[in-house]
Amino acid sequence: MTPARRILLLAAALLASPLALAHTGAQPHAHAGFLAGWLHPFTGADHLVAMVAVGAWSAIAVRRVWAAPLAFVALLACGALAGAAALAVPGIEPMIAASLLVVGLLLATVHRVPALLAAAVAGAFAFFHGAAHGVELGGGAAALAGMLLATAALHAAGIGIGRLLLARHRWLPRVSGASVALLGATLLLGLG
Template structure:
């Protein structure tokens, strides 16, 4: 049974970078309501990879399940919401897309190296990147009605993706040590590719 769980986790890990292109949204754009908000992070490979990578990194580097496992995912989710509200308010931040791409590079390297950081530093690092992910979402919703429900759905999907990353990372903590390193490297390369596309 343990082998089956690890194989499933490995399959999810390998498929992670192969999701749809960044910011495609539902039907090519951002629609509104809880369901649309929930689906949006699942249809952009940049957000999907970042959110799963945060959970994966947390699980791989946590010294104990509680509370170490939750600092980085909580920091990401909270600051994603802050960023989304900033974007909704029409505030413009510079270099949003490059920072999202940079987040993939950094998170991928953290997963690949399994670098352990103090809890507050981990939450602050991923939280800083999450602001830019949130701003990108919020700007797509600016001036639209039903934004609160859409944001609620987006936040729910974010938490679910963190949980998925944590589950995969926890399953791989004591075996298949090459698999998370390979997945981290793939996410980092994805980030480099996005940065190259923006140049």
């Protein structure tokens, strides 16, 4: 199987997985310890796809590849601390879904974006992802550290995928971005 087909198969598998959000809102599940924090970003399609998509978008459209992922991790931490402190952050789930829609569309356009703008977009959405996670982080600093490292690893995987997509075919980033945007739109419609 060619690498391009593997990527398409992976994208199809992600889209075919249950489109459940990682956060139900009513029953937050507390995560204790580093391992629980590390595993949490992998448990919901919304977060997993968003973090990989930010990396792929950065590799394809941002000259300073790590600008958006670093901003994402930094503001994810801020949002997690806000959520853990029980600060009311309105619109968490719609903003998480919107992050998929927006980042997917940005990935699909394959248009170069200034690093500062990319960091601002990624960081703004990351705050909401972090607030959702923060409500659930019962393990304190260890769980937060695990979540942040997992997020950075997912961004790194996304950067690798983005470079592979761009190297293989011009249309692969467009199809991948459209798939991410479709997931975001589907999640937004499900919230309405």
